[in-house]
Amino acid sequence: QKEVEQDPGPLSVPEGAIVSLNCTYSNSAFQYFMWYRQYSRKGPELLMYTYSSGNKEDGRFTAQVDKSSKYISLFIRDSQPSDSATYLCAMSSFGGYNKLIFGAGTRLAVHP
């Protein structure tokens, strides 16, 4: 069993839809949770960062962490064609960046 599971999709939604992307994990020591966005032929870039449990909102994006269920989510409101990308969840135990474990990524397509 992988430490981090993420549905690869692809996920196709119409413009304006609310998108929900999810990851589950097995390592209860994970405390740092991130979402990276990767456009085609580009490197990943950090989109959202959350420490421990709770919600974090940044514009149209909301990250949720439920440590009791070992489940994290990224919500995208009012999705735009420019949101079309692969979204990678990543997480680590205390120590942050050094030992990030990535999910396989979910490919999202937002069509006009």
Place this chain on the structure above:
Amino acid sequence: EAQVTQNPRYLITVTGKKLTVTCSQNMNHEYMSWYRQDPGLGLRQIYYSMNVEVTDKGDVPEGYKVSRKEKRNFPLILESPSPNQTSLYFCASSFRRGGGSTGELFFGEGSRLTVL
């Protein structure tokens, strides 16, 4: 412009022919790392370096070497490439903070390697 630069971006080679993928960052980051990205497997860490002359294995180090002689450069060396090393490779860097880092890695644009 702050960036991580990898070269080459695309490479086709044959089994056993040594190659080096270069990585350079201009952000004065202490930490650098190499990942490979394969369909269904996501990003897996190959090697990382906490600072000059300090390197350590990641999760999939077999068949790879690295060196960190200068802070800005972190080349990935494949001494004898094999077809199972066909992959998309990413170099990444970050500031090193004593715990509590945001985990923000800055990635290069990737190097697509095909080994025939």
